[in-house]
Amino acid sequence: MSEGLLHPLAVAEAWKKVGRDVAIATVIETWGSAPRPVGSHLVIDGEGNFEGSVSGGCVEGAVIAEALDVIADRAAKTLEFGVADETAWRVGLSCGGRIRVYLESLSFDIERLNDCRDRREAVALITSLDDGKAFIAAEGQEIAPALRATLDGAFRSGKSALVEVEGKSFFLNVYLPPPEIVVIGAVHISQVLAPMAKLAGFDIRIIDPRTAFATPDRFPDVELVADWPIDVLKERPLDRYTALVAVTHDPKIDDFAIAEALRAGCLYVGALGSRKTHASRLERLRAEGFDDAVLAGIHAPIGLNIGASNPAEIAVAILADVIQSLRTREIVARDSVQQ
Amino acid sequence: MSEGLLHPLAVAEAWKKVGRDVAIATVIETWGSAPRPVGSHLVIDGEGNFEGSVSGGCVEGAVIAEALDVIADRAAKTLEFGVADETAWRVGLSCGGRIRVYLESLSFDIERLNDCRDRREAVALITSLDDGKAFIAAEGQEIAPALRATLDGAFRSGKSALVEVEGKSFFLNVYLPPPEIVVIGAVHISQVLAPMAKLAGFDIRIIDPRTAFATPDRFPDVELVADWPIDVLKERPLDRYTALVAVTHDPKIDDFAIAEALRAGCLYVGALGSRKTHASRLERLRAEGFDDAVLAGIHAPIGLNIGASNPAEIAVAILADVIQSLRTREIVARDSVQQ
Incomplete structure (x- = not known):
């Protein structure tokens, strides 16, 4: 996208x-x-x-x-x-x-519209077809109550649409940042998830410091970085339109990325691992200062519960879970949004 | 597979x-x-x-x-x-x-094992590692109660495994027919579903009599048949390890395949279309003699409810739904199974 x-x-x-x-x-x-x-x-x-x-x-x-x-x-x-x-x-x-x-x-204020797009902020251009007036609203920004639900729906779906509100015609043109899936772990699941995510319209990159796993042979046509998340994510940070999928179940590799995703408000944070693995993970994250409400947002076990029986099916479960999080997310009112 | x-x-x-x-x-x-x-x-x-x-x-x-x-x-x-x-x-x-x-x-009776495999019937070879005795059980066939739940689980997951039952070691080798997705409709959704289904380990074929849709250009590397379902399914029938995905929402094309899938006991029958489209479809199928319990098994709206916003995301929702149906299916006791 x-x-x-x-x-x-x-x-x-x-x-x-x-x-x-x-x-x-x-x-x-x-x-x-x-x-x-x-x-x-x-x-x-x-x-x-x-x-x-x-x-x-x-x-x-x-x-x-x-x-x-x-x-x-x-x-x-x-x-x-x-x-x-x-x-x-x-x-x-x-x-x-x-x-x-x-x-x-x-x-309209095209500079602001482009600025939002450049900063990977979801933004809408709302044009009244009756009088030609147009205004710009970032996701979560305060807006006329009559338009609220319709605009939130458009931000969720990413679909621009002609709408009727209180007898007037508006065109809502929504610009969603291209959603990205960042996968920590160049494992079997990721080998299937990468091409599937692309087919579904997501950008994707795979990060794994273990050079035996992160080889271009195993990941053709995918952006692959054989380095530690702490270094990679400093250069290209996570954001609210990123889904973080941590599948190494090695705390040394996964933990930093998960914490970073929680701080960045990623649209999805999922982590592979048994109940026991996840319990220890939560303890470590609590020790870092995350509270339970935030930690409850981690999808673990990762992926929709569809009875996936092998790595390829787990990849489908994860992708479906990410899409659900993207398309049903709550549009949070944000005071800090540039007006 | x-x-x-x-x-x-x-x-x-x-x-x-x-x-x-x-x-x-x-x-x-x-x-x-x-x-x-x-x-x-x-x-x-x-x-x-x-x-x-x-x-x-x-x-x-x-x-x-x-x-x-x-x-x-x-x-x-x-x-x-x-x-x-x-x-x-x-x-x-x-x-x-x-x-x-x-x-x-x-x-063991290798002829019977191969016969089941050839007829696309799920079958297990159960070997006692204590005395070396081996026996064959088709899915749904009566079996020692102590093994029942474990074997059903293996049939669902398709995973062979070493198990302990009442202090004895058994190896359950399960042979599941390669699951196939048959798609009626060479539409946008199918263009994404086909490569995804392959990545997830499914065989897939697309059937659509409309030659403008069913072109090899639009469906590279996929088995594609530009003919009517009534003719195609006569030659290669649906079975219990087939998922039927009907997405033309044209009754002339979809209806026969849906009815055939219900008769064959397909592992999944899903049909695209609005609530109204589906209501008329149910009326037509009732008129053909299907009762409500059977019709309730049709997945409509098709796919898991993940808020899919475009054809590619609908493909993910459908694939996840098919996997869930395959991996959580009820193992039905079958009197007719060859003992």
């Missing part, structure tokens, strides 16, 4: 910075087969340069032409395209579709 | 048939890193020909030498090997290990 280097919103900010006019087109609704999901952006400058995509090439030309008008008028409009040209759609999805695109002259 | 063409037990049966003496070596316990799991076989004939493996090459020579004695004496013995030669172990698992191997002159 990592964004490319040239995210359209980063390009738009750069254009704005050097004084160019900018229009932003956003897919706000799709029917049938649509090549680009709701929330996708195409950004256009006053000279017709563009970055991004709303349809993979089918209707970009028309949107760019309209964008120049929108820039001239400092206005906003909604465009709708039926897509008849079946060959333009993805192989196997050529049954046609329609998309609705919201096109506006850039008027 | 498909067996190779030359399963050691098939080779042993063929040797027996032509009058050769046969010894069977079986891994009954492992400590540390062992290259072959508990239950693995090496079969040896009276001239030292062999098939299969108990250690991936480390100790086969010694086992074969012992086998010739065992054949001569019509006896059985237990061998133990510590593996010091680290290079013999798999890359990354070179921390040494020990294995215990049970070696016997073939004395």
